[in-house]
Amino acid sequence: MAAIHDLIFALAVFASLLLRHAKGDGFLLLNYYQETCPNLEEIVSDATADILAIDVTLAPSLLRLFFHDCFVRGCEGSVLLNSTASNEAEKDAEPNLTLAGFPEIDLVKARVEEQCPGVVSCADILALVARDSVAQVGGPNYLVPLGRRDGVVSYASEAIANLPSPSFDLTHLVNNFASKGLDLLDLLVLSAAHTIGFAHCASFSNRLYNFSATSYTDPSLDPHYAKILQAKCPPNQDFDGNPMDYITPVVFDHYYFNLVSSNKGLFQSDAALLNDPLLMQYIETHKTNVSDYLSFFEDFGVSMLKMGSIQVLTGNEGEIRKICSLVNT
Template structure:
């Protein structure tokens, strides 16, 4: 009886290992090596042909990838169009300033010409985000492939899943924790704010009416706030003016954002939140010490993010066009 139990447990363990192994085996480097060997090269070539001429798109594409992964996982659901009966993620308020859809669509069409119905939009978005950041001098990280595309996209899901510029540290850590990311990932991925721009409307409350009494956010450096009010966001109703998240180097992937944050010049409340605990302050200080270390660790967090709730095997589908389910 004892020997029988031991044999049973051995078989059970072997089966569990096999199941776990098969789950991860489908998300792997070079997933399309046989089915579409030129896929990754097509993505890379298009990115390197176009991003140097439009470097601001790198920020847009990594943001698109981030907004996709945090809602239902990295399944390209953010790329789906709304229908008469469903408002999709891309039309939710938090996503109205997203861009880069046409860029992804063009790459998808090129890949489809090479290998119809083989490469997912989810993989194309993930690869494009990585290649775009690298094209402007940022880090390079591994992108295992094999994701499949989701067929559900609901605007309402963005409000409960996406970290927002006005969130405090507790909420940010909760939302990151919900998708398997930790405080280190929060700080590192916030580092992507070293590139790109935002709108004055995103920070108008911080500047003009933080507690509803016509006041300014005390966590915001006075000199920086004064500069923004004088030269950029001149009134609380400005909906159109763009502001750099890392002034002076919005197209350069570097430590500039972290340097701004420690000076209390992070643009968003979510940036200022990184100074609210000894844990996140310590992580911030560590990454300020070395550009090389930041690049390496940022890449690891991006690879980790790219694995959030991926669809593999027979889940979802391989869309023919990224904006529509088949």
């Protein structure tokens, strides 16, 4: 499966350099801002480092923000827009109420604007900050083609319709990812982003109490781990500090595969990945072997490149927002 992914990687980079996106007039390019903002990557990387130096737990939040942007209307910054008197935006939809990192994106945008006013989209800034967040907590420093433009609409209803639920089974997950042009391996390696970050009890407490008519706790969850989680999450009490990878919660590594393999993935959506034989094989190989774990980093970069290309706006579409939370007037 890794060899196929290598080939896809080469083709995806090639495609990103040469091919038109279905909806746009333009391209995503690795050197898109070479003339207009040559120091962009350095500015964003430095700003991200400053943010993570104050609070490293924002690394997972900033990565998740990009995922939630791309899955709703594509990677065009709609998740960053505020609601208005007449419209409830994505940001205020239920699955997005646990997002964090919005002020930090504003901060990076302000730093970019100081040096390159009116040139760089919020969508591209989000793509770069997500990559730098991953890289700065030990993950891969994958390439990010640029040239996305910012959308001008954002609907809460679309976030609810498009974002996968943590209680999804494998079929729902596969269909959801397929609707975004992402395949089975993308589903697995992108889910492995759960090697960093924290969750609210509410995101998995259905697995701990009255799970089904036949089983009080989710049988796909390790019973000893279920007890630990019950102690942290008593019924009807929420708490937002549950690490998804309790061994190294803010190091981007391969421990996610260890956890899922031993039935300690936090969400049903993590556990569901074991139900496919090919995915199970990938999980088993990548949980121990260092060279295979490095191939996970490569696979993650490929899948992020694919996710980062979903329905992008290019050319004359959309706009370059001045402030990431507001459309230009």
